[in-house]
Amino acid sequence: AEILKNNITNKTFKKLKIHYAGYNDIIALDNNYTLISQYLKQLKSDAAQEDNIFISLSNKVVNEVNSIVRKNKYPQESKILVPGEKLMVAVSNYKFKLLNGDLITFKRFTGWEKFHKYTGLTFTEIEFEYLSKTYTALMIKDFLLAEKPYLSQRQVKALLVNFMIRAKYKLSSFSTTDSKFLDLFNSDPYLNALKLRYAYAVTCHKAQGG
Numbered sequence: 001a002e003i004l005k006n007n008i009t010n011k012t013f014k015k016l017k018i019h020y021a022g023y024n025d026i027i028a029l030d031n032n033y034t035l036i037s038q039y040l041k042q043l044k045s046d047a048a049q050e051d052n053i054f055i056s057l058s059n060k061v062v063n064e065v066n067s068i069v070r071k072n073k074y075p076q077e078s079k080i081l082v083p084g085e086k087l088m089v090a091v092s093n094y095k096f097k098l099l100n101g102d103l104i105t106f107k108r109f110t111g112w113e114k115f116h117k118y119t120g121l122t123f124t125e126i127e128f129e130y131l132s133k134t135y136t137a138l139m140i141k142d143f144l145l146a147e148k149p150y151l152s153q154r155q156v157k158a159l160l161v162n163f164m165i166r167a168k169y170k171l172s173s174f175s176t177t178d179s180k181f182l183d184l185f186n187s188d189p190y191l192n193a194l195k196l197r198y199a200y201a202v203t204c205h206k207a208q209g210g
Contacts, residue, residue, distance in 0.1 A: 036065060040072055043200075054201035059149055065201035080144060081106045087128070088199040088206060090149045095192040096135055101206050103199055105129040110136065116190070119158040123193055138193040149197055163191050 007013065020026040029035045039054050054065050074082055081087075089102040098104070105128060112125040122141040127134060143151065151159075167184055175181065185191065 032061070036068060039065070040069065043069065043073070053199070053207070055204055055207050056201060057204055059147075059203060062201045062203055063147060066198040069200040070198065080141070081109070081126070083108055086199040087144075087196040088202055089194070090143070090197045090206070091195040093192060093194055095186065096130070096137060096194070098130065098194070101202075101208060102130070104196070107134065113141070116162070118162045119155060119190075121155060121159075123190060126194075128194075138189050139196055140193045143195045144197060151195070159191060163188055 020028060027038075029038060036054075039052070042052050054062075054069075056062050056065065070077075083106060085106045087104050087106055089098045089100060089104065092098065092100045107127040107129055110125040110127060113122065115122045121143075123138045124141045125136065126139050127136050129135075140151075143149075163185070166188075167181065170184060171178075171180060
């Protein structure tokens with residue numbers, strides 16, 4: 001600890017050296033621009049696009065790369081999702097047995113969408129494929145497009161308060177430990193709406209999967 005403290009004080013830091021000479025599957029690139037250009041070229045040339053993924057250490061770069069890739073793949077497309085796009089589960093969803101970091105394939109919008117005035121969130125119903133099975137679920141539209149991959153404390157609280165209000169109408173009396181309440185909690189479509197992100201680029205943390 002003393003050595004580390006002195007190094008910080010003296011601003012002496014060792015650089016990480018990666019030896020890649022002799023490895024045909026490793027290419028050293030000079031900067032992010034070159035890396036992104038190479039990634040786009042790879043996506044266009046490979047038929048199995050699911051074998052390619054861009055991994056970054058920051059959410060900011062991930063958002064930028066996802067945006068660049070989508071603009072290149074779908075230059076005339078105004079919809080937020082196109083059938084066949086890969087999406088990453090950003091928050092584990094036990095209703096559908098999806099874990100943080102899992103990848104799903106978007107199939108289509110069902111046409112149902114609702115703006116929750118109380119929470120300020122828009123919920124959209126989608127069909128998606130996971131492990132060769134097709135499911136229908138709500139996703140939080142705002143979450144997909146947000147800069148940060150999580151809901152704010154205010155939004156989380158609003159979702160919970162809204163659920164409690166609706167639960168009172170469905171159950172004459174309940175306790176939070178009551179089985180009927182827990183069943184309602186675990187099956188509520190809004191509380192269990194999918195929190196998804198584009199999966200062309202992911203952070204190191206998310207790349208580890210669930």
